[in-house]
Amino acid sequence: MGLILRTFPPHLVDAVVASCGRTEHRQRLLPSRTTVYFVLAICLFTQESYARVAELLADGSLWAGAEHAAGRPPTTAAISRARARLGPEPLAGLFAEVTRSSLARTASGDRYGRWRVVSADAAAVAVPESEENRSCxxxxPAVVPAQGRSSNSPRGALPRVHVLALGDRSSLAVRHAVLERPPDHSSGFLARxxxxxxxxxxxxxxxxxFDDPVALAAACAxxxxxxxxxxxxxxxxTHAVLPDGSRICELAGSPCTVRVIGAGTSIASLATTVLDAQxxxxSELxxxxxxxxxxxxxxxxSGTLSPGRPQVLRSRWPDxxxxxLWGHFLIHHILCGLRHLTGS
Structure with missing residues (x-):
């Protein structure tokens, strides 16, 4: 927990909370800063209950300054209300703040020729079944244990939220991310x-x-x-065939001329806006x-939202x-930074 406090010190959390308009105007049992730290804690201790995480934090310093009766940690109901008041914006803002500088830095392992190399990838994360999550x-389809399904859901089905993220291979860090929020949930919207x-x-x-006209237009722009x-x-x-076997082409739906690598008849091909084969x-691409x-x-x-675990997120409402999810990305940011410092 000390690492969380060092990475996201109170003054930074308070500034982000204030910028999101979530600063309290009256004394509360769980102030926004404390709630931010609690969300980070439940993302770190993914297998523990609210009550157990609260007990763990009570042994540390994260409850300092909160006015709990007899010094006891807050109840599960109080934590749920505090999370609802806080909303997702402060966690998203904190992630944007701590990744802004890291996105600008370029490690030597993330270079190819004259380019800085970054990757985009998507994932679908299962969330608890509830009326609000189903509606959103x-x-x-999702492979989940029987105890994770309700009798009202199709077998093996849960609501799932899609995430599109930007990262680099040398650090494994997530540099930027966008989350699905229907109805604006097309791949083109997320890519833009x-x-x-x-x-x-x-x-x-x-x-x-990115094999989508909107996504391609956004990347080219x-x-x-x-x-x-x-x-x-x-x-x-095809306009031309280059010595390395790639082709200069007009690709349906693409706003620009592209270079296609691969047969393109029975298997998927690669396409690139880099037209210079030298x-x-x-082969290198x-x-x-x-x-x-x-x-x-x-x-x-880093063990964050590990795909091999039969777990889903805890939250039963979209906010x-x-x-x-932003909390998990923040914990992942901490662990990637720690791995970089230790050289592991």
Whole structure:
């Protein structure tokens, strides 16, 4: 818990809370700052109950300054009300604040030629079934244990929230993320939000999340170059075949001329806005794309939302889902930083 306090000191948390308009105007049992730390704690101790996490924090310093009766930790009901008052914005703002400088820094392992290499990847995270979550996210197939389903849901189905994130392979860190909130939940919408932090000199590696006209337009408008997986069904008009076997093409739905790598007949191809085969040979781009950063691998490396666990998020309402996801990304940020410092 000391690491949480050092990474997100009270003055930083207070400033972000204030910028989101969540500063209290009267004394509360659980002030916003304390609630932020509690959300981080439940994302760190994912297998513990609210009550147990509160007990763990009571042994530390995170309850300092809160007016609890007889010094006892808050009840589960009090914590739930405090989380609802706080909302997701302070956690999202805190993540944006701590990742802003790290996104600007470029590690040598994330360079290819003249480009800074970043990767985009998507994941779907199961959330508890509730009327609010069903209404927002719908029911989607998910492999969950029987005790995780209610009698009202189709077998193996839970609401799931989609996340599109930006990261780099050398640190495994999540540099930027956007969360699905229907009805604005198309891959193109998420990609447009993600591309806001990209610019000239970036090379974005992506899967088929960017095989979408809106997503491609957003990437091209950012000034960044793109290397992504494209469907073999997309009509191609070839202008030239280059010495490395790649082709200069017009790709249906793409706002710009692209270079296609691969047969494109029975398997998915790669497409890129990098047209210079000497600066970026096809074989090198294939290897670069194959070993790109992946979101679930990154999360699993620190045990955060590990895909192998039969768990879902705790929150039964969409604002809580978003709040908790930002909390997991913040804990992941701490653990990636710690791994970098220790060299592991």
């Amino acid at each position: 996210y719908g029911l989607r 939000e993600l591309c806001a932090v990209l610019g000239p000199g970036d090379l974005l590696l992506a899967g088929d999340e 950012s000034g960044a170059d793109l290397l992504w997986q494209t469907s073999s069904r997309a009509p191609l008009h 600066a970026a040979p096809a 294939v290897g670069l794309h194959r070993h790109r950063w992946r979101l679930l691998t990154s999360l699993a490396s 809580g889902v978003e709040q908790e």
